[in-house]
Amino acid sequence: MPTDFLATAIESALEAGDFLRRHFGTDIKIEEKFSYDIKIELDKLAQEKITQSILRDYPGHQIIGEEGISGAKESEVCWIVDPLDGTVNFTYGIPHFCISIAVQQSGKTVAGVVYDPIREELFTVSDPGLPKLNGRVIKSSPRSFxxxxxxxxxxxxxxxxxxxxxxxxxxxxxxxxxxxxxxxxxxxxxxxxxxxxxxxxxxxxxxxxxxxxxxxxxxxxxxxxxxxxxxxxxxxxxxxxxxxxxxxxxxx
Structure with a gap:
């Protein structure tokens, strides 16, 4: 089942990433400003796209995202979504941001995707399974000092x-x-x-x-x-x- 979840997460992330990439470097509508952060309209639009994609495959699941909660609150499967991680970078034209989608089942994370649409780097993982970058298995560094x-x-x-x-x-x-x-x-x-x-x-x-x-x-x-x-x-x-x-x- 985590592999099925992963396929939907990948599809959703790639779709949202294409949307953000097409709008990167254009006029950005800022909706809210805070001391150390901002909110833009594209955050909400990207989450809407991801939500639609997930609920199309899994209408009985819950989605918790930075821009709100959707779906069935009683579901044991919960999707955790950040539609644009690095909003300030995106808004200021710094090409370092991503989409993050995780799937939790009974409180345990069983699948996840982090997608950088500028570099077109897709990090994927499921449990059981090996973490990958664009299909290639990855591992953490051996540096101990x-x-x-x-x-x-x-x-x-x-x-x-x-x-x-x-x-x-x-x-x-x-x-x-x-x-x-x-x-x-x-x-x-x-x-x-x-x-x-x-x-x-x-x-x-x-x-x-x-x-x-x-x-x-x-x-x-x-x-x-x-x-x-x-x-x-x-x-x-x-x-x-x-x-x-x-x-x-x-x-x-």
Whole structure:
């Protein structure tokens, strides 16, 4: 069954990705502005396309997305959707964003897709199964020394989480090769899964940003540690390649 779910997730992600790619670099309608984020009309339109595609195949399922909830709330199968992870990048013309779709059955993630429509990179995973990038099996990096490591620290959206991330940044900079800031949590996780990055740390992140990517990391040999902030919705997250020692990094 996860393979059937994966086929629908792939189809939905590719369709939404084509839609976003065609609108990238055009006039963007900004609907809401926040201190550290924005909302655009294309977020909602992309989620509508994904929702229609999923419910066409599975009308009895539930869909939880960044832009709202659809479908049957009582279903044991729940689709977790971020139609545009990296909205600020997209709006400012930075070609680093993606679509993230995960499928959870009885609370366990069984399939996931992260799709970068600009690079046309499709990360896929199912449980059981192996994680892949455009059909090729991927695995996390073997780097075990902090001095060799390249990773991402996310700065979330609140003054408290930004303060904690800043402290962590200054702690890690002398220890690792490089710290990056990319603007897309799902792609950060996909990059840990395929060995481009060695770690990704976020003080506060939403389930739709990390559901698919976390399964990619785990199945690629990496390690995911989360701290629940709001049950089923918001988490602190530490993702590593599985061999790098970042035990000193905590969410306290």
């Amino acid at each position: 902090l001095s060799d490591a390249v990773g991402v620290i996310g700065f979330s959206r609140t003054k408290e989480t930004i303060s904690k991330a800043t402290e962590l940044f200054f702690n890690l900079v002398p220890k690792v090769r490089k710290i990056r800031f990319t603007g897309s949590a799902a792609l950060d996780l996909a990059y840990v899964a395929c060995g481009r990055l060695d770690f990704y740390i976020e003080q506060q992140i939403q389930i739709w940003d990390i559901a698919a990517g976390s399964l990619l990391v785990e199945k690629a040999g990496g390690k995911i540690i989360t701290k629940t902030i709001v049950k089923g919705k918001t988490f602190g997250l530490k993702a590593t390649n599985g061999v790098l020692n970042l035990d000193f990094v905590t969410f306290d």
